[in-house]
Amino acid sequence: MNAPESVVMNIAERAADFPILARPIRGRRLAYLDNGATTQKPRAVIDALTQYYEQSNANIHRGVHWLSQHSTDLYEQARERVRGLLNAQSSQEIIFTRGTTEAINLLAQTWGAQHLREGDEVIVTGLEHHSNIVPWQMLCERSGAILRPVSVTDKGELDMAHYQSLLNARTRLVAVAHVSNALGTINPLDEIIRLAHSVGARVLVDGAQAVAHQEVDVQALACDFYAFSGHKLYGPTGTGALYVRADIMADMPPWQGGGDMIRTVSFERTTYAEGPQRFEAGTPNIAGAVGLGAAIEYVQQIGLRNIAVHEEALLAEATDSILTLPGIRIIGTSAHKAGILSFLVDGIHPHDLGTILDTEGVAIRAGHHCAMPLMTHFGIPGTARASFALYNSSDDVQALIAGVRKAQKLFGVGLDG
Ligand SMILES: *Cc1c(COP(=O)(O)O)cnc(C)c1O
Numbered sequence: 001m002n003a004p005e006s007v008v009m010n011i012a013e014r015a016a017d018f019p020i021l022a023r024p025i026r027g028r029r030l031a032y033l034d035n036g037a038t039t040q041k042p043r044a045v046i047d048a049l050t051q052y053y054e055q056s057n058a059n060i061h062r063g064v065h066w067l068s069q070h071s072t073d074l075y076e077q078a079r080e081r082v083r084g085l086l087n088a089q090s091s092q093e094i095i096f097t098r099g100t101t102e103a104i105n106l107l108a109q110t111w112g113a114q115h116l117r118e119g120d121e122v123i124v125t126g127l128e129h130h131s132n133i134v135p136w137q138m139l140c141e142r143s144g145a146i147l148r149p150v151s152v153t154d155k156g157e158l159d160m161a162h163y164q165s166l167l168n169a170r171t172r173l174v175a176v177a178h179v180s181n182a183l184g185t186i187n188p189l190d191e192i193i194r195l196a197h198s199v200g201a202r203v204l205v206d207g208a209q210a211v212a213h214q215e216v217d218v219q220a221l222a223c224d225f226y227a228f229s230g231h232k233l234y235g236p237t238g239t240g241a242l243y244v245r246a247d248i249m250a251d252m253p254p255w256q257g258g259g260d261m262i263r264t265v266s267f268e269r270t271t272y273a274e275g276p277q278r279f280e281a282g283t284p285n286i287a288g289a290v291g292l293g294a295a296i297e298y299v300q301q302i303g304l305r306n307i308a309v310h311e312e313a314l315l316a317e318a319t320d321s322i323l324t325l326p327g328i329r330i331i332g333t334s335a336h337k338a339g340i341l342s343f344l345v346d347g348i349h350p351h352d353l354g355t356i357l358d359t360e361g362v363a364i365r366a367g368h369h370c371a372m373p374l375m376t377h378f379g380i381p382g383t384a385r386a387s388f389a390l391y392n393s394s395d396d397v398q399a400l401i402a403g404v405r406k407a408q409k410l411f412g413v414g415l416d417g
Pocket of ligand 1: 036037098099100101102129131132177179180181206207208209229231
């Protein structure tokens with residue numbers, strides 16, 4: 001928790017790299033604390049997109065001309081950057097997708113459709129984002145497999161004894177978030193993956209809330225699949241990736257058919273491309289991939305370890321400060337948390353709180369955070385959520401706290417203090 005002051009100061013100065021943070025909102029300085037929904041983009045990423053369209057644009061993989069080859073090189077360099085981010089063994093284990101949601105649907109419709117039979121079981125957890133529930137539920141409906149959710153404790157941690165009791169020889173897949181988007185809980189992946197493998201199940205990690213905030217190493221984790229979104233990693237919207245271990249990908253059938261995913265086509269029989277190309281039908285988001293590559297380069301220059309330390313310090317400050325106000329309930333009190341603060345204020349609906357904070361230039365999210373089963377578990381309709389990124393500073397935290405106090409005054413609650 002003790003961030004060296006220098007790390008915190010130096011990183012917060014990077015806010016100057018993000019043009020949008022300089023624009024006032026409702027006449028106020030913007031305190032952007034909705035990073036769990038999407039992050040802002042640094043100049044380096046915006047420039048990479050512009051530069052691509054101004055200097056490099058052409059379709060990839062089929063061209064004989066210079067620009068097409070150049071564009072292909074940039075696209076494949078971006079794949080190599082994603083490999084580096086996840087420390088995958090080979091860039092051929094990286095499939096570009098529109099984001100986490102598409103990555104998980106791809107996996108469900110290819111590997112899942114191939115492997116799940118009636119009576120098989122898929123384990124998800126009580127704190128998953130809808131993106132890591134619904135595709136598996138749809139697949140279970142089609143295949144006759146059974147969805148088994150792991151219980152969550154009052155602290156917002158996975159009930160590991162319950163998880164262990166669910167594992168059995170029929171378990172085909174465990175689908176689990178690396179970090180909970182609603183609570184910030186960091187799940188004990190090492191143990192989850194080891195136990196899943198001991199019954200022969202595969203493991204998909206939803207890394208949407210992890211990759212921008214800590215170092216990830218899919219080889220050390222020994223997970224089989226890892227999904228993330230570019231737009232939560234300071235990259236463009238409509239980008240993301242799915243890591244699939246090479247030996248598993250080799251057997252996976254294609255999903256969308258079209259150009260680029262084939263080797264040969266005839267009316268009698270089509271054969272498919274090898275590797276990630278088999279899953280990338282049609283012209284992909286080339287500029288987006290290049291922008292994602294620039295985003296990865298950007299965070300790697302700062303250092304994901306430094307970013308993690310910085311955000312941990314912001315979370316600690318925000319947690320301590322908000323608890324000095326009356327009537328605050330924090331939802332998600334695990335000892336292992338990333339930079340997400342989910343909370344309720346007595347007597348103020350989270351949506352009203354969000355609206356009042358907005359008038360102060362403080363952007364947070366209010367609602368169920370695409371995790372309705374988790375909200376049901378806590379018996380609440382939703383929470384207010386502040387989520388941190390590398391460009392946030394103590395000023396943003398204090399703007400949040402001042403805004404919550406103002407809301408309490410407006411609502412005439414918590415005035416005893
Ligand atoms: C945002 C998020 C998703 C969905 O990501 P998209 O970019 O909307 O596809 C899935 N899981 C978690 C944990 C998320 O935070």
